[in-house]
Amino acid sequence: MRKGRLTRRDFAFGTASVALTGSVLSPRSHAALRAPEGKPAILGGSPVRTQPFPSWPTLDPIDEEKFLDSLRQKKWCRLGANIVTEFEGKWAQSLGAKFGIGVVNGTNALYAALNALEVGPGDEVLVPAYTFVATINAVIQQFALPVFVDTDPVTQLIDGSKLEARITENTRCIMPVHMGGNVANMDEVKRVASKHGLSIVEDACQAHHAEWRKQKAGSIGDVGCFSFQSSKILPCGEGGAVVTSRPDLYDRMHAFQNNGRDRVTGTRDGYLHQGSNLRMTEYQAALLLGQFSRFDKHCRVREENARQLTALLKQIPGVEPAGMYDQCSRNTYYVYMARYNPAAFKGLSRAGFLKAVHKEGIPCGTGYQALNKEPFLEKTFNSRFFRNIYSPERLKRYREMNECPANDRLCEEGLFFSHNLLLGGKEDVQQVAEAIARVQKHAEEVARVS
Numbered sequence: 001m002r003k004g005r006l007t008r009r010d011f012a013f014g015t016a017s018v019a020l021t022g023s024v025l026s027p028r029s030h031a032a033l034r035a036p037e038g039k040p041a042i043l044g045g046s047p048v049r050t051q052p053f054p055s056w057p058t059l060d061p062i063d064e065e066k067f068l069d070s071l072r073q074k075k076w077c078r079l080g081a082n083i084v085t086e087f088e089g090k091w092a093q094s095l096g097a098k099f100g101i102g103v104v105n106g107t108n109a110l111y112a113a114l115n116a117l118e119v120g121p122g123d124e125v126l127v128p129a130y131t132f133v134a135t136i137n138a139v140i141q142q143f144a145l146p147v148f149v150d151t152d153p154v155t156q157l158i159d160g161s162k163l164e165a166r167i168t169e170n171t172r173c174i175m176p177v178h179m180g181g182n183v184a185n186m187d188e189v190k191r192v193a194s195k196h197g198l199s200i201v202e203d204a205c206q207a208h209h210a211e212w213r214k215q216k217a218g219s220i221g222d223v224g225c226f227s228f229q230s231s232k233i234l235p236c237g238e239g240g241a242v243v244t245s246r247p248d249l250y251d252r253m254h255a256f257q258n259n260g261r262d263r264v265t266g267t268r269d270g271y272l273h274q275g276s277n278l279r280m281t282e283y284q285a286a287l288l289l290g291q292f293s294r295f296d297k298h299c300r301v302r303e304e305n306a307r308q309l310t311a312l313l314k315q316i317p318g319v320e321p322a323g324m325y326d327q328c329s330r331n332t333y334y335v336y337m338a339r340y341n342p343a344a345f346k347g348l349s350r351a352g353f354l355k356a357v358h359k360e361g362i363p364c365g366t367g368y369q370a371l372n373k374e375p376f377l378e379k380t381f382n383s384r385f386f387r388n389i390y391s392p393e394r395l396k397r398y399r400e401m402n403e404c405p406a407n408d409r410l411c412e413e414g415l416f417f418s419h420n421l422l423l424g425g426k427e428d429v430q431q432v433a434e435a436i437a438r439v440q441k442h443a444e445e446v447a448r449v450s
């Protein structure tokens with residue numbers, strides 16, 4: 001177990017347990033929780049925090065310089081220009097991958113990856129039930145079936161021990177998602193993939209520079225996909241990238257993002273493949289190159305503050321931070337994920353807890369909803385194009401595979417703290433913990449008003 005981290009083993013298992021046990025924290029993380037003074041704001045007290053947290057995204061002079069340069073060059077499209085190409089090289093290199101391709105967003109990065117791997121009609125892709133809907137949409141866009149795998153309740157990531165039970169003769173690909181910067185169990189994903197001859201597409205849209213055994217997330221599977229949408233820790237408004245170390249997939253994805261043109265020969269010998277237009281613009285890449293210069297500094301600040309927050313929350317039963325696997329050597333905390341246990345708050349509901357914490361000036365949200373139960377899926381499966389591909393019997397078998405009980409529970413208990421809460425000083429995370437402790441101390445009265 002790594003020092004300074006809470007890992008899977010730090011948590012007591014069992015349905016009612018919220019206690020953290022036996023964790024080893026670095027000396028820097030021995031933060032003492034301040035005794036919560038005063039009444040909660042929801043009961044008429046003064047809020048713990050009145051200042052906003054650091055805003056996101058940030059803007060530095062270098063961003064303006066690079067953006068304006070790209071604008072003035074008047075080559076806004078990447079064709080015949082070089083800023084996107086420069087970013088692609090730098091991004092791939094920073095991840096230890098051989099090739100990178102900029103695209104319009106993370107959703108289309110996933111789409112390009114599946115297309116290159118020829119995952120399509122009739123195929124099944126193993127996906128986590130706890131993720132952003134784009135992971136699932138990309139699979140559906142290829143007319144394949146997303147097969148949901150239950151969630152590890154401790155790490156809140158795809159449960160590697162449940163992958164094999166979901167494999168059928170139609171399974172083609174595993175798509176682990178490194179949620180919130182926390183890295184999925186890639187040892188298990190790789191073991192299962194190699195045993196069953198499956199490809200791996202890492203959805204690293206939330207995990208820029210996170211690591212598994214010191215290898216960067218996104219560079220471990222066949223293809224890694226990234227999002228640079230505004231809220232992400234490396235943002236440019238909208239944007240995305242795929243990375244790979246396989247030359248065949250590189251050529252194929254490069255062609256795909258450029259209407260099927262060959263990367264080297266263009267259309268001299270005809271089109272390489274069916275394609276789309278997912279080309280990143282030059283000014284998106286210019287913004288990314290600007291942001292890149294301070295990206296690592298931000299990551300280090302977040303990691304230090306996350307360690308501190310974990311040390312503080314450890315002292316508050318009932319708000320349990322997501323654990324990390326021992327092999328996750330870096331979590332870059334796009335989201336600080338936790339789960340809420342009302343039993344430790346005198347039965348105060350999660351909605352009531354959130355209301356009270358918001359009144360203390362602390363933003364916090366619920367996690368994701370159970371995607372395997374989203375009504376849009378049934379609409380999709382009943383649509384003409386899916387009915388043309390999948391028989392009622394096949395869909396019946398498919399539906400029977402999609403129960404995810406651990407995930408259902410997480411969806412009722414999940415908490416998300418956005419990464420900008422971790423971008424300030426130690427006092428900021430003290431206030432987050434203090435607000436929670438205060439609500440807990442007065443939980444019974446808070447439950448009456450919420």
Ligand SMILES: Cc1ncc(COP(=O)(O)O)c(C=O)c1O
Pocket residue numbers: 105106107108131132134135177203205206226227228229238239240
């Ligand atoms: C896990 C995950 N996958 C895919 C995406 C899609 O990325 P984009 O919004 O850039 O299309 C996101 C975006 O939030 C995401 O969180």
